[in-house]
Amino acid sequence: xxxxxxxxxxxxxxxxxxxxxxxxxxxxxxxxxxxxxxxxxxxxxxxxxxxxxxxxxxxxxxxxxxxxxxxxxxxxxxxxxxxxxxxxxxxxxxxxxxxxxxxxxxxxxxxxxxxxxxxxxxxxxxxxxxxxxxxxxxxxxxxxxxxxxxxxxxxxxxxxxxxxxxxxxxxxxxxxxxxxxxxxxxxxxxxxxxxxxxxxxxxxxxxxxxxx
Numbered sequence: 001x002x003x004x005x006x007x008x009x010x011x012x013x014x015x016x017x018x019x020x021x022x023x024x025x026x027x028x029x030x031x032x033x034x035x036x037x038x039x040x041x042x043x044x045x046x047x048x049x050x051x052x053x054x055x056x057x058x059x060x061x062x063x064x065x066x067x068x069x070x071x072x073x074x075x076x077x078x079x080x081x082x083x084x085x086x087x088x089x090x091x092x093x094x095x096x097x098x099x100x101x102x103x104x105x106x107x108x109x110x111x112x113x114x115x116x117x118x119x120x121x122x123x124x125x126x127x128x129x130x131x132x133x134x135x136x137x138x139x140x141x142x143x144x145x146x147x148x149x150x151x152x153x154x155x156x157x158x159x160x161x162x163x164x165x166x167x168x169x170x171x172x173x174x175x176x177x178x179x180x181x182x183x184x185x186x187x188x189x190x191x192x193x194x195x196x197x198x199x200x201x202x203x204x205x206x207x208x209x210x211x212x
Contacts, residue, residue, distance in 0.1 A: 001055060001057075004050060004054070005051060007047070008044055008047045008051065009073065012044065015041065018033060018040075019080065019083060021033050022034065022037075038084065041077060041081050048074055048077070055069075
């Protein structure tokens with residue numbers, strides 16, 4: 001367990017360092033840095049699943065401490081995942097505002113024989129509407145990120161709980177039938193979680209369609 005734990009801890013430190021690079025990266029390289037960080041985060045989540053299994057196999061006098069260390073890694077990577085999502089959302093919003101500003105400045109003026117009409121009221125109203133939509137999207141995407149992160153954390157927690165229940169069942173000498181029922185319930189919970197994630201995505205899509 002220890003080599004994998006140290007490798008995962010090192011990767012978390014690398015992500016923390018790369019998060020600082022995001023703030024100074026130019027437009028051409030920021031996407032590469034984001035993809036690199038996300039790939040490392042996905043790998044760490046895979047390591048955490050393995051570490052949870054290994055921690056449950058530690059000797060009794062070391063098991064609790066090992067599980068606490070894994071939980072701390074889980075907390076750190078979830079925090080970094082949220083920080084990356086927030087940065088991507090801020091970047092997207094900033095780029096959208098820059099494009100809108102450029103479009104507004106490049107709009108042509110209409111002329112006639114007697115005077116020049118500048119449709120500033122229409123432009124201001126259009127820009128105001130876009131700002132309202134962006135604020136609504138900010139709230140929606142932020143809420144969606146929190147929900148998805150919560151579901152992901154629940155998935156890891158459910159897997160850990162299932163393992164603990166099976167360990168207790170082995171200690172108490174429960175029948176194989178009871179253990180299979182426990183595994184079946186955990187399998188069903190997994191599909192409930194996936195269904196909840198899909199429902200959240202559908203709701204977000206419908207709200208985006210409505211706002212735009």
